[in-house]
Amino acid sequence: MAEKIIQVKNLVKKFGHFIANDHLTFDVYKSEIFGFLGANGAGKTTAMKILCGLSSPTSGEINIAGFDVYTETDLIKKNIGYMSQKFSLYEDLTIEENITFYAGIYGLSMKQIKEKMDVLLSKLDLQDSRKKLIASLPLGWRQKLAFSIAIFHDPKIVFLDEPTSGVDPITRRQFWDLIYEATHHGITCFVTTHYMDEAEYCDRISIMVDGRIEALDTPDKLKEQFQAENMNDVFVKLTRN
Amino acid sequence: MKRFWGFVIKEFYHIFRDKRTMLILFGMPIAQILLFGYVITNEIRNIKIAVYDKSKDEITRKIMQKILSSGYFIFEKEIHSEDEIKKTFKRGIVKEVIVFDEDFSRKLERNKTASIHLIADASDANTANLIVNYTNAIIRDFQSKEISKQIMPFQIIPEVRMLYNENLKGAFMFVPGTMALILMLISAMMTSISITREKEFNTMETLLVSPLKPIQIIIGKVTPYIALSFVNAITIIVLGSLVFDVPVKGSLVLLLAETILFITMALSLGIMISTVAKTQQVAMFISMFALMLPTMLLSGFIFPIENMPVVLQVISNIVPPRWFIIIVKNIMLKGTGFNYIWKETLIIAGLTCIFIFISVKRFKTRLE
Numbered sequence: 001m002a003e004k005i006i007q008v009k010n011l012v013k014k015f016g017h018f019i020a021n022d023h024l025t026f027d028v029y030k031s032e033i034f035g036f037l038g039a040n041g042a043g044k045t046t047a048m049k050i051l052c053g054l055s056s057p058t059s060g061e062i063n064i065a066g067f068d069v070y071t072e073t074d075l076i077k078k079n080i081g082y083m084s085q086k087f088s089l090y091e092d093l094t095i096e097e098n099i100t101f102y103a104g105i106y107g108l109s110m111k112q113i114k115e116k117m118d119v120l121l122s123k124l125d126l127q128d129s130r131k132k133l134i135a136s137l138p139l140g141w142r143q144k145l146a147f148s149i150a151i152f153h154d155p156k157i158v159f160l161d162e163p164t165s166g167v168d169p170i171t172r173r174q175f176w177d178l179i180y181e182a183t184h185h186g187i188t189c190f191v192t193t194h195y196m197d198e199a200e201y202c203d204r205i206s207i208m209v210d211g212r213i214e215a216l217d218t219p220d221k222l223k224e225q226f227q228a229e230n231m232n233d234v235f236v237k238l239t240r241n
Numbered sequence: 242m243k244r245f246w247g248f249v250i251k252e253f254y255h256i257f258r259d260k261r262t263m264l265i266l267f268g269m270p271i272a273q274i275l276l277f278g279y280v281i282t283n284e285i286r287n288i289k290i291a292v293y294d295k296s297k298d299e300i301t302r303k304i305m306q307k308i309l310s311s312g313y314f315i316f317e318k319e320i321h322s323e324d325e326i327k328k329t330f331k332r333g334i335v336k337e338v339i340v341f342d343e344d345f346s347r348k349l350e351r352n353k354t355a356s357i358h359l360i361a362d363a364s365d366a367n368t369a370n371l372i373v374n375y376t377n378a379i380i381r382d383f384q385s386k387e388i389s390k391q392i393m394p395f396q397i398i399p400e401v402r403m404l405y406n407e408n409l410k411g412a413f414m415f416v417p418g419t420m421a422l423i424l425m426l427i428s429a430m431m432t433s434i435s436i437t438r439e440k441e442f443n444t445m446e447t448l449l450v451s452p453l454k455p456i457q458i459i460i461g462k463v464t465p466y467i468a469l470s471f472v473n474a475i476t477i478i479v480l481g482s483l484v485f486d487v488p489v490k491g492s493l494v495l496l497l498a499e500t501i502l503f504i505t506m507a508l509s510l511g512i513m514i515s516t517v518a519k520t521q522q523v524a525m526f527i528s529m530f531a532l533m534l535p536t537m538l539l540s541g542f543i544f545p546i547e548n549m550p551v552v553l554q555v556i557s558n559i560v561p562p563r564w565f566i567i568i569v570k571n572i573m574l575k576g577t578g579f580n581y582i583w584k585e586t587l588i589i590a591g592l593t594c595i596f597i598f599i600s601v602k603r604f605k606t607r608l609e
Contacts, residue, residue, distance in 0.1 A: 090251070
């Protein structure tokens with residue numbers, strides 16, 4: 001079995017009497033794409049915020065990239081990347097300035113930034129527009145750039161919170177190519193999504209219902225287990241019951 | 242430290258690329274100081290007056306000459322009947338009519354008393370008051386110098402001296418006030434807007450996931466505004482002294498140090514606002530209403546605190562510009578040192594601590 005990069009045991013998060021996460025237990029392996037699914041309000045975002053160190057759990061044992069979520073938040077933050085549904089680039093800054101800024105806050109030196117930026121921009125074919133403001137870029141490009149910036153500092157894990165919402169199917173497909181490429185470089189991808197066709201691209205999937213993980217396996221095994229044609233059916237069957 | 246500077250540089254990009262921000266930052270202070278300088282003034286100049294002189298003798302002529310040579314008044318017309326007085330006021334050009342009794346000098350000699358009527362257009366009460374007071378003063382001056390010697394054997398002449406502002410210049414009052422207003426608005430409003438902008442565009446989340454600590458984010462966002470507000474404060478002091486002759490009698494270093502303290506207070510207030518406001522617009526609204534009005538009305542900037550109802554006087558205690566204005570006036574006009582303003586300094590420092598404490602508290606609970 002591959003190395004466990006995220007270990008979660010009995011994660012509980014309460015807001016007053018409301019239980020957002022009810023004893024979540026799961027592991028994520030190195031270099032896999034882990035799909036984190038669930039209806040709106042099922043508790044996905046809450047769990048993800050805890051894993052990113054944005055919020056602290058009520059109880060449970062959580063280990064991210066070898067670091068404890070209670071005591072080693074600083075080390076966790078250095079080793080993860082994050083991209084939210086609304087891309088987090090500054091529209092009034094140029095491509096170059098955005099990369100420099102984000103790489104800078106992760107502590108990369110100017111020399112490292114320059115070298116990696118050249119590689120990245122030629123890979124994305126953005127060499128000529130490096131001095132253009134983000135505001136002038138088409139949506140699809142911004143998203144690809146946002147993802148590339150999220151993994152610019154070579155994190156062990158990248159958390160993607162509905163990264164493709166509001167994008168056309170072709171761009172979504174291209175976006176997933178970037179995700180695959182990242183896993184080839186040993187980066188683990190933790191993805192939440194609304195699109196069930198995207199769920200099929202994941203190595204393993206967990207589905208949350210009302211704060212609990214109701215299913216966790218590879219897409220094929222889940223379809224078998226629920227006797228469903230596709231992931232959409234699996235999802236509907238699970239959430240209806 | 243390097244991370245921090247990267248952050249500050251990014252913040253400067255935001256500021257220099259947004260025309261509106263630039264306009265507020267650098268246009269507003271200059272516009273305000275000039276506006277306040279020329280608009281809000283307690284001095285009167287070139288007021289148009291008319292005369293209804295029923296006696297037309299040597300003394301009334303002398304009095305009129307003295308009034309007109311003062312520089313405050315301009316002779317508009319001569320009136321020949323009571324009816325004409327009302328008509329003249331209705332036209333609105335003449336603000337004061339001076340009426341001399343019949344046989345003015347003769348009455349003065351014989352009865353030792355003669356009367357002058359001062360009729361002013363009080364549709365603007367303050368101005369009317371000022372005009373009448375000025376005229377009165379000139380007439381009294383005339384009386385003591387020209388007439389009394391011959392008639393009265395002894396007299397009391399009060400010698401008035403207006404300390405710290407001999408000529409009662411309005412600029413001495415509004416430069417400290419404008420300084421407080423502008424620093425308050427720019428520092429608090431701009432920081433609250435720039436922090437809520439990060440929230441609105443979701444970049445705040447990304448920053449919080451990064452290795453940057455929340456305190457680093459906040460200080461990084463605030464630093465450029467400290468620098469820019471400081472530049473603004475210096476602009477106001479220089480403009481005040483060049484255009485309106487407002488002196489800095491005390492220590493400039495002390496004045497600048499107090500200014501930095503006040504800026505810090507305003508910034509912490511801005512941070513506090515940003516923990517409440519979700520959008521830039523809300524932040525701007527709160528800054529405008531919660532900061533601008535009290536600064537203008539309750540700080541003693543325009544209206545004296547002593548004349549307010551007790552409730553408002555009590556509220557004015559927690560309006561920080563009130564204390565800053567006292568400090569600035571002390572240093573600039575009276576030239577006093579720190580030992581005269583340490584209490585006010587302490588109050589501003591205390592308020593700063595309270596604002597920072599509340600901000601940190603709210604920031605943490607929001608993250609939970």
